[in-house]
Amino acid sequence: MILLKLFFTFFKIGLFTFGGGYAMIPLISDAVVSNGWLSEEQFLNIIAVAESTPGPVAINVATFVGSTQGGIVGSVCATLGVVLPSFIVILIIASLLKNFLKYRGVQGFMKGVRPCVAGLIVAAGIKIGLSTLFSVTTFGGGFSVNYIGLIIFAVVAATAYFYKRISDKKISPILLIVISAALGIVICTLGERIGVV
Amino acid sequence: MEKKEKKGIQLLRLFLTFLKIGAFTFGGGYAMIAIIEHEIVEKKHWVSKEDLLDIIAIAESTPGPIAINSATYVGFKVGGVFGSVAATLGVVLPSLVIVFLISLIFDRFLAFKYVGYAFRGIQACVVYLILSAGIKMLKAVEKNPFNITIVCLAVALTVAFSLFAVSFSSIYLILLAGVAGLVAHYVGKNAKNATQQEDKK
Numbered sequence: 570m571i572l573l574k575l576f577f578t579f580f581k582i583g584l585f586t587f588g589g590g591y592a593m594i595p596l597i598s599d600a601v602v603s604n605g606w607l608s609e610e611q612f613l614n615i616i617a618v619a620e621s622t623p624g625p626v627a628i629n630v631a632t633f634v635g636s637t638q639g640g641i642v643g644s645v646c647a648t649l650g651v652v653l654p655s656f657i658v659i660l661i662i663a664s665l666l667k668n669f670l671k672y673r674g675v676q677g678f679m680k681g682v683r684p685c686v687a688g689l690i691v692a693a694g695i696k697i698g699l700s701t702l703f704s705v706t707t708f709g710g711g712f713s714v715n716y717i718g719l720i721i722f723a724v725v726a727a728t729a730y731f732y733k734r735i736s737d738k739k740i741s742p743i744l745l746i747v748i749s750a751a752l753g754i755v756i757c758t759l760g761e762r763i764g765v766v
Numbered sequence: 767m768e769k770k771e772k773k774g775i776q777l778l779r780l781f782l783t784f785l786k787i788g789a790f791t792f793g794g795g796y797a798m799i800a801i802i803e804h805e806i807v808e809k810k811h812w813v814s815k816e817d818l819l820d821i822i823a824i825a826e827s828t829p830g831p832i833a834i835n836s837a838t839y840v841g842f843k844v845g846g847v848f849g850s851v852a853a854t855l856g857v858v859l860p861s862l863v864i865v866f867l868i869s870l871i872f873d874r875f876l877a878f879k880y881v882g883y884a885f886r887g888i889q890a891c892v893v894y895l896i897l898s899a900g901i902k903m904l905k906a907v908e909k910n911p912f913n914i915t916i917v918c919l920a921v922a923l924t925v926a927f928s929l930f931a932v933s934f935s936s937i938y939l940i941l942l943a944g945v946a947g948l949v950a951h952y953v954g955k956n957a958k959n960a961t962q963q964e965d966k967k
Contacts, residue, residue, distance in 0.1 A: 583830050585937045591899035593831070595924070595936045603933055613889040614876070618868055620895065624788050624861025625798070625833040632862050636869035644866050648858060655830020656854055659838040660847065662824060670823055673955075674948060679827045681947020682940055684913040688920025689936050690900030695921070696928045698893045708929040721890040729898065745891050753887020754880050 571639050572646045578604065579631050579650030586627070587679070592686045593627040595693040597634075606638055609700050620742050627651055698722075717760065721752045776845055777852045783810065784837050784856030791833075798833045802840070812844045833857055912950055916943050 578600050586593045594616070601607045607615070619629030628648055635647025662669045669675060699705040702719050705712045725745055732740040783805055791798045799822060806812045813821070825835035834854060841853025875881055907913050920939055927934045 581937065585940055586829055586831075587827070587940070591896060591903075594896055594899075599935055610889060613892045614872075614885055616892045616896070617885070617888045618865065618872065620892070622861065622864050622868065623791055624857075624864070625831040627831040628834070628858055628861040629865045632865040633869045633872075636866050641866060644862065644869070648862050652830070652834050652854065652858055655828065655834045656838050656850070658828045658830070659824070659835050660842060660850055662828065663839050663842040663850070670820070670827065673951065675827055677948040677951025678944040679947065680912075680951055681916060681943040681945065684907045684916040685920045685940055685943030687900060687903035687907050688917040689924060689939065690896065690903060691917075692900075692921045692924035694893060694897030694900050695925055697896060701889055701893055705929075707931045715890075717886060718890040718893075721887045722894055725891045725894045729894070742895055745895065746888055749887040749891030750884035751887070753885065753890075754883045757883035757886060758880075 572642060574604070575635050575639055575643050576646040576650040579635070579647045580654060582631075583627075583651040584654040587682050587686055591626070591690050593630070595689040597627075597630055598693055598697070601634055606634060609697060613697065613701065617746055621746055717753070717756050720756065721749050724752060725749050773845070773848075777848055780841055780845055780849050781852040781856040784841070784853045785859060787837075788833075788857040789860035799836065802836055806840055813840055817843065912946075916946065 582593060582596045582600060586596055598609075598612060601612060602609070615630055615633045616626070618633060619626045622629055628651065631647040631651040632644045635644035637643075639646065666672075702715050702722060703712045704715065725748065728748060729740050729745060732738070787798060787801050787805060791801050799818075803815075803818055807815055807818055821836050821839045822832075824839065825832045828835055834857065837853040837857040838850045841850035843849075845852065876885060904917065907917065920943065923934075923939065924936065926932075
């Protein structure tokens, strides 16, 4: 049962994600939270793992979630689910609809989808930021500031900004993850010494 | 017989090439496109550069991870349906194996005190990564009243639904936005036609 659910949940995610990569994050976050599969913290950990391992982020997340819910068969089901929609759609386009991009309906539909997906990713960032950095999950549910998280967030943002200004290249996400891990260890250990953590 | 063997070798080659692409690209998506270009266009000459640009455009307008879309498309071009299966399997397999192995030990790994500390830092970093991915995509969106409305609605509705604990899948928002795009596209076209006709009069 859980295997079927994994397959169909990820099939739906694969079918409705346009743009790949982070476009999938709002949908995955919806699905894993509403099914009670993962906490928000676990979800962030998995994204970090997916970002630091080779391969498409969407596949990595599907494999990880599948494995935590249904072992090796679960991870195969979730991965198959997320891959199949693109596979089928592309096969149809490559074999039958050679002029796919020239259809005006496709152009019109994508005109609406692109800004929406960009908005959804920003919204996912805001949502996850509010709950991770300020413990805000629902309106009026109270909040507490995660100072350590905020400091690290600020340092990471500043590092990425200055790296881009100085070298004119985008910093690698993996490097940012390594920096934030080191900061986490240093700040939490210091906090423990002075008894804040 | 010889032809059959040749085909088998070609499928194996497709599989291995995409296995390599899957195993050595971090971050997926566009990082993968650069490697696909190097391996498939420049080294193997399986598809032309124009083909690759088409593939990227199609991958962006179809659902699913861009890496899977391009693997399926290139595989089909080179070796038909079996080719697309070989290429897609190749690109997926490394992630599946590596991430599955990590998932087995991850919780035990996280139980170490310093690893736990490291992940407290990493969680803040991932929040930044998601926000910056969204902002980067926003910057690529052309600034016109239609797009700005869609973006604002998508952000405001999603955050509001979550704060008021209303469950509403983002899928509906994507579909609604697509329909709005279709309507705007055809209305805009009709309006243009109408003004052109009036000009003729």
